[in-house]
Structure formats: C-alpha cells, structure tokens
Amino acid sequence: MSTDVTTYRRDLILALRMREVPGDRIGEIVAEVESHVADTGEDPVEAFGPAREYAATATGRPRARWGWADILIAVAAGAAGWLLAGGLLGLLSGDPLGPLPPWAALALGVTVAVPLIRHLRRTASAVRDPRTGQDMVPLPRWVPWAIGGSLALPLVLGAVVITAFS
C-alpha cells in the first residue's frame, strides 16, 4: 500500500515531537525524507519504514513519558494563571488574594510565568524547513486569537462583575 508524502510527513513530525526532538532537527529529518523520495519516486514507507519506527531510528531517542517535571510544569502553569487573574481582579476590586495584596499576587504570578513561558518556547520550537526557512506546521491564523480570547474572557467577565456590583 502506498502512503502519500503529506501523510508520512504529518506522522513523522508527530512521532518526532513525541520524542521531544528540537524543531530544527525535526525539519532536517523531514526535509531529508521529502528530498529523497522526490529524487527516487519511492513510497516513503518503502524507503524509510513506518514513520514511528523511522523517528526512533533517526534519533535514537525513546518516546517521552510523562514525568515529575511535566506535573510540576502543569501545577506551576495553573498557579501562575490563578495568581495573575486573582491579582488583576484584586487590583480592580481592591480585595486581597488570600493573604496576598493584589500587587504581590501579580508580581508572584509574573515571576512564575516568565521562566515557564521561556521553557515552553524552547521545548516547543517551530519546525523549520531547512530548504526554505519556513515553518513546516504553521498555526492557523485564528489560533493565537482563540488562545488570547480564552485567556482574556474570564478577566473581562470578572472585571464587568466587579464594576457592576461595586
């Protein structure tokens, strides 16, 4: 059975991501496959084996498993979000966030969020095509808006509720 290159590319990128391979390296491996099958006209599975197996051969890395670091990141992200949202709303309402004054909650939220965002940006680096320099898996345009909207909505609603009842 033949596999088209687009499907193979998608499967290979996913399999390499699961192994936490940096974006540039993923781009390199995928471009090698595409360039080779363009030259030979071979089926990518025929030439390189199933995408998951090739991801293992090409990198020698095992599939990443959830560990303590991931749990810590998830907890830190939740805490940072709670501190930032609570701090912002506290500034509007004048209420402290538990024992913390709103400005302290905000400052603490930023202190946790900044290194977290830096870490996530580093590990989820874009998959660059070495031939063109372009992103191989560009996000649809609406995605940043959707993320921004889903983050801003609770804050806007909170602010509306606070101003309406104060």
Added chain:
Amino acid sequence: MLTDDSWPSDWLRAALPLSVLAVVAEEETYGYAIAQRLREAGLGAIKGGTLYPLLNRLEEEELLRSSWREGVGGPGRKFFAVTAAGRAELARRTTAWHLFTERATDLLPSLEGSR
C-alpha cells in the same frame, strides 16, 4: 550464490560507514546519488532509512559536513562533503579494514578448494 541485494545485513552494517565516507570523499554529493553509487559498486540497494541516519551520524562525528542547495525545479537537496578529520579517518580506517579483511580471508578455505 549471494546477489547484490542479499548481502548479510551485519556485513553491510560493518562496511557501510567506511563505504559512505569513501563515496563522499570522492566528491561532494547527496543522498540519492550516494545510494546509486553504492548500488553500482555492487553493495545492493541501500534504503533511505539506513542511509540518512548513517550520514547524520558521520556528520555528528564531524567526519562530514552538510548544506542544503536549491534543486533545479526540485525541492532542494542536502549535499554532504568530507571534512579534514573525515579524510584522515578514512585513510586510517581503510588501512585497518584491509588488514582486517586480509586476516579474515586467510582463515577461509581457498576458492579453488570450494569449487
């Protein structure tokens, strides 16, 4: 009788790194051309799934370096060239390989006797 495509895989595993290094040392070249050169030399069809991880390993060992070039009407190709360290390593490994195969061959029954 063994044909070009039926060399035992462990023989190929042993011979490929040196053969690939030698092919790239002849001239700067790209994956498909290397595979073709190996096939012409009688080593059989080397799959992309074997060749590229090997090329990348040789590059990690700094025996090769690579660069992407735009193809004519094509998607672009990754060219490999040998480094100075690669050339020195090729010379060293070639000497060792000849010595090794001569010693192994000396242990085998002569071809005259097996006919």
